Amino acid sequence: xxxxxxxxxxxxxxxxxxxxxxxxxxxxxxxxxxxxxxxxxxxxxxxxxxxxxxxxxxxxxxxxxxxxxxxxxxxxxxxxxxxxxxxxxxxxxxxxxxxxxxxxxxxxxxxxxxxxxxxxxxxxxxxxxxxxxxxxxxxxxxxxxx
Amino acid sequence: xxxxxxxxxxxxxxxxxxxxxxxxxxxxxxxxxxxxxxxxxxxxxxxxxxxxxxxxxxxxxxxxxxxxxxxxxxxxxxxxxxxxxxxxxxxxxxxxxxxxxxxxxxxxxxxxxxxxxxxxxxxxxxxxxxxxxxxxxxxxxxxxxxxxxxxxxxxxxxxxxxxxxxxxxxxxxxxxxxxxxxxxxxxxxxxxxxxxxxxxxxxxxxxxxxxxxxxxxxxxxxxxxxxxxxxxxxxxxxxxxxxxxxxxxxxxxxxxxxxxxxxxxxxxxxxx
Numbered sequence: 001x002x003x004x005x006x007x008x009x010x011x012x013x014x015x016x017x018x019x020x021x022x023x024x025x026x027x028x029x030x031x032x033x034x035x036x037x038x039x040x041x042x043x044x045x046x047x048x049x050x051x052x053x054x055x056x057x058x059x060x061x062x063x064x065x066x067x068x069x070x071x072x073x074x075x076x077x078x079x080x081x082x083x084x085x086x087x088x089x090x091x092x093x094x095x096x097x098x099x100x101x102x103x104x105x106x107x108x109x110x111x112x113x114x115x116x117x118x119x120x121x122x123x124x125x126x127x128x129x130x131x132x133x134x135x136x137x138x139x140x141x142x143x144x145x146x
Numbered sequence: 147x148x149x150x151x152x153x154x155x156x157x158x159x160x161x162x163x164x165x166x167x168x169x170x171x172x173x174x175x176x177x178x179x180x181x182x183x184x185x186x187x188x189x190x191x192x193x194x195x196x197x198x199x200x201x202x203x204x205x206x207x208x209x210x211x212x213x214x215x216x217x218x219x220x221x222x223x224x225x226x227x228x229x230x231x232x233x234x235x236x237x238x239x240x241x242x243x244x245x246x247x248x249x250x251x252x253x254x255x256x257x258x259x260x261x262x263x264x265x266x267x268x269x270x271x272x273x274x275x276x277x278x279x280x281x282x283x284x285x286x287x288x289x290x291x292x293x294x295x296x297x298x299x300x301x302x303x304x305x306x307x308x309x310x311x312x313x314x315x316x317x318x319x320x321x322x323x324x325x326x327x328x329x330x331x332x333x334x335x336x337x338x339x340x341x342x343x344x345x346x347x348x349x350x351x352x353x354x355x356x357x358x359x360x361x362x363x364x365x366x367x368x369x370x371x372x373x374x375x376x377x378x379x380x381x382x383x384x385x386x387x388x389x390x391x392x393x394x395x396x397x398x399x400x401x402x403x404x405x406x407x408x409x410x411x412x413x414x415x416x417x418x
Contacts, residue, residue, distance in 0.1 A: 010344070010409050020343030027342070028414075029375070029393045030400070036345060036413065039404055044344070044411075075371040076386070076402050083372055114402040114413075115371060127393045131256055131375035138257050 007044040014045065014055060018062045021119075025068045029124035032063060034070070034100065034117035042111070052109065053101065060100050063119040064093035070100055073115030078107070081116055243391050247296050254293045256391035260376050262293060263397050264389055265300035267358040271319075272307035274359070279314040321364035324385035327357055328405055328412050338410065345404060345413040354417040358399060361387060376400070392416065 004013055017040055025032045034056070041047045041055035069091065072081040088099030100117055104110075120128070243259035244251045254262070269285075276283050285303040290296045322330075328347075329335065335357065336349035349357065365379040368386075376390025376398075386402035399415040 007344075009406075009411065012344070017344060019341065020346075023341050024343035024346060027394055028398075030373075030390075032343065036343070036404070040344060043404075043406070071373075073371040073373050075369070114400075124393075128373055128375055132373060134255060135257055135375070138255070 005045050005047070007040075008046060009044045012044075014058065017044070018058050021059050022062050022066055025063050025066060025119055025121055025124075029120070029127045031068060031118050031120035031124055033112065033114055034060070034104065034119070035112035035114055038104075038109075038112055053105065056104070057097060057101055060119075061093070061097050064096045066121065068119035068121050069125075070096060070117040070119055073118055076115035077113045078110070078116055081113075086117065241392075241394060241396050243396070245293055245296065247293055248289065248291050252293055256375060258293050258297070259391045259397070260389055262297050262300065263358065264362065264377060265297050265304070267355065268362050269300045269303040269307065270355065271359040271363050272304045272311065275316060275319045275363075276307045276310050276314065278319075279316050280310070283310060319363060321382055322360050323383055324361065324381060324387075324401075325405055325407075327360040328415075329407055332407070334407065334410065336415070339416075339418075345411050346416065347410070347412045347414065348416045348418045350418060354397065354399075354415065357415060358389065361385075361399070 006013060007017065021032045021037065037056050037059035038052075041052045041059075045055065047055050069085060071085040072083060074081060074083040086100070089095040104112075104117075243254050243256055245254055245259060245262055246252070273283075273285060285306045288299040288302065290299050335353040336347040338344070338346060339348050342348070361381065362379065365381045365387075368378050368380045370376065370378040370388065374388055374390065376388045378386065378388045380386055388400045388402075390398050390400065392398040395416040397417045401413045403413070405412045
């Protein structure tokens, strides 16, 4: 019987790690990047090929299932990943999972940047919009006084 | 007279209470996640679907060979997501930033809170550099009544310390490698909260201040990503990090790259 993989780093199971992504996406407005999922699969569990794809699929499926949606943050992402949400069809969780996986595999399953496919919940996005708007207003006020 | 041993015991008890609360919270999240997996099964492309033409066509089934297929559910379960968010008090749990100004707590904007964290950490680093040459040196005291005054005072302390350092011939202090800022001497300064993702390090105020001050030595502020709710910096060893006010976790340091240690990695530091 094949035993369940354990993290080389801390002995955690894949379920532990996936639960951590869900927790982080809900707990923090900037969400979780696909870069972390790929890095964990590759470095913590030593996965490659189909095993790595299966691991990434589980992570992305869990995030899509709680309503987190992917977006690129261009400054810390791969070339061509422009700022903004990444849409796949009608953006059902299933389409998101398949779409993200297909794009990542087509790119050669690279390690990713912090800004690549950040999974952000609707609540997180609403908060970020507020803060970004507040930053814009503060900058405008500062320009007016300067 | 302040009873320091009593005060210390109260702080220890408060830390223990918070740690216990976090553990219970993490346990609850893991339980809910297990329930989620049990009810909805982690998405698998090989999982059987109800055939097209059926009212539930395309939905996941348990593949019952009797033909009495049971639709498990749509993969997205709003009730579950909302329950989980309620449970851990995630994005809805707003932490209004407050800082202590002139002996009282004042509400500030997230932007002001970040500017104050950064200005104070930079001042602290400059003062520490001076004290390596002149252990008794202290910057001039200042009284402030607003958060903007507090930020200006921190910036003035930094300028004063840098001027003093030039007088002493100290001039330049080489920054520590980022790995050494995060784990001086290889020692872990924080912990992973139960249930939290890997890479998320939680530290106390003393360690947070120490890490941020060290990271900012020689760091250059750079443009932040449009969506990032904080300020970004580039270190001389190439490390990129940001400082922001997290909606539910307060002061936070984000790293653009993972930092690996023997049994943990760090890409985010929260203050507890």
